[in-house]
Amino acid sequence: MDLLPKEIEAYASQFTTPETDVLKKLNRDTHAKVLRPRMLSGHLQGSLLSFISRMVKPSRILEIGTYTGYSAICLAEGLQTGGLLHTIDHNVELEEFAKHYIRLAGLEHRIIQHIGEAAAILPEIDEEFDLVFLDADKENYVRYFDMVYGKLKKGGIVLADNVLWSGKVLNKPEKNDKEALGIVAFNEYIRDHAGVRNLLLPFRDGLMLMEKTG
Numbered sequence: 748m749d750l751l752p753k754e755i756e757a758y759a760s761q762f763t764t765p766e767t768d769v770l771k772k773l774n775r776d777t778h779a780k781v782l783r784p785r786m787l788s789g790h791l792q793g794s795l796l797s798f799i800s801r802m803v804k805p806s807r808i809l810e811i812g813t814y815t816g817y818s819a820i821c822l823a824e825g826l827q828t829g830g831l832l833h834t835i836d837h838n839v840e841l842e843e844f845a846k847h848y849i850r851l852a853g854l855e856h857r858i859i860q861h862i863g864e865a866a867a868i869l870p871e872i873d874e875e876f877d878l879v880f881l882d883a884d885k886e887n888y889v890r891y892f893d894m895v896y897g898k899l900k901k902g903g904i905v906l907a908d909n910v911l912w913s914g915k916v917l918n919k920p921e922k923n924d925k926e927a928l929g930i931v932a933f934n935e936y937i938r939d940h941a942g943v944r945n946l947l948l949p950f951r952d953g954l955m956l957m958e959k960t961g
């Protein structure tokens with residue numbers, strides 16, 4: 748289910764600052780060569796991520812779920828001078844693809860790629876983050892949030908993608924639908940979390956915006 752009518756999305760895209768040449772090429776190349784290209788953030792969401800990052804002006808960013816590097820490149824646009832973005836993905840086959848575009852974007856010294864299971868890599872990254880983007884396996888969102896919370900500065904921002912899960916959150920998910928169950932559990936967890944101020948933004952597939960208040 749597309750939450751936004753296609754024509755509205757196309758209109759919004761036309762009236763948004765165009766993708767850079769590198770992002771346009773990465774978008775096209777991902778659709779031509781990589782499985783499940785719908786996973787890529789794309790022009791509108793990428794622009795929102797870039798916008799938020801440029802407002803936060805982070806020194807350290809964490810992303811869980813690199814895929815082909817589109818969102819990492821967008822998020823890195825807001826980094827302070829000397830800032831770094833750590834991005835994690837367990838799909839080793841996408842490492843070189845993403846690296847190529849990170850290099851084309853001139854961000855090879857700003858973006859550090861980690862290859863492996865997010866839950867295993869997270870404890871090894873010794874940083875305090877200003878901005879985090881959760882965009883990997885949905886069944887582990889609560890787990891990742893808890894792992895990340897202690898590494899987040901007070902006032903730090905966490906963004907989590909796909910929190911409407913194509914509208915499936917409206918009905919009780921099937922017992923074997925681990926991803927939908929994970930998203931529903933995450934949304935409830937965040938709503939009830941005492942150390943978070945949040946907004947579930949019904950944009951694209953749903954983006955949860957969270958600020959650490961505790």
Ligand SMILES: C[S@@+](CC[C@H](N)C(=O)[O-])C[C@H]1O[C@@H](n2cnc3c(N)ncnc32)[C@H](O)[C@@H]1O
Nearest residue numbers: 786787788812814817818836837838865883884
């Ligand atoms: C939705 S895609 C990320 C899209 C990307 N953030 C973007 O906007 O272009 C999700 C990615 O998470 C990765 N992933 C899934 N489970 C993971 C895990 N347990 N540890 C690390 N990466 C994982 C997948 O390999 C996939 O590339």
